[in-house]
Amino acid sequence: MTLIDLARVGPGSHVTLHYRLARPDGEDIVSTFDERPATLLLGAGQLAPTLEEMMIGMKAGDHSVFRLTPEQGFGPRNPELIQRVKLSTLRENSMVGEDFSPGDLVEFNAPGGGRYAGVLKEVGETSALFDFNHPLAGQELVFEVQIIGII
Structure with missing residues (x-):
């Protein structure tokens, strides 16, 4: 050996x-x-x-x-990570000029630097609903x- x-x-x-x-x-x-x-x-x-x-x-x-x-x-999935984001905030902190559809993974600039991502669930008149859980959570x-x- x-x-x-x-x-x-x-x-x-x-x-x-x-x-x-x-x-x-x-x-x-x-x-x-x-x-x-x-x-x-x-x-x-x-x-x-x-x-x-x-x-x-x-x-x-x-x-x-x-x-x-x-x-x-x-x-585990965390229900607190399903959040609404104002459309104005979405435009300010994500890729400028992109059109998003439910199911898309959208990256954001985080306050204070860094990036985070969420899956778009729905888009309303003034806000969008995102799931910030990991997709495999x-x-x-x-x-x-x-x-x-x-x-």
Whole structure:
């Protein structure tokens, strides 16, 4: 047995892997299984911390499938994140001159800098209704991972 055989995924590991995030019905959200594998540095924010934690202790050749609750994924849906935005505010803080339709993901300039995004639900005469929850919030997910190599 060599040191490479003993290598396991840990904090700070460079990991070459295939991964897939999918809905419970099997619909892929993202997958590298039909492409080149990804190489990630654990702890660098390239993958959600919960997903990184699930890989801790795995070794090259391991292949696992994890079911994630909404809390383990993108959190539960928060009804307080469904908010009305004045159309004047929308025009001032989003892309100028764009026409938006329900279902569109709209990015805003945040007060004090930065950006945030919400899904447009409806447009009224003076305001628009947005859902600022992550689009995958409240959903169960499936995380599949195959470890190819660990550096």
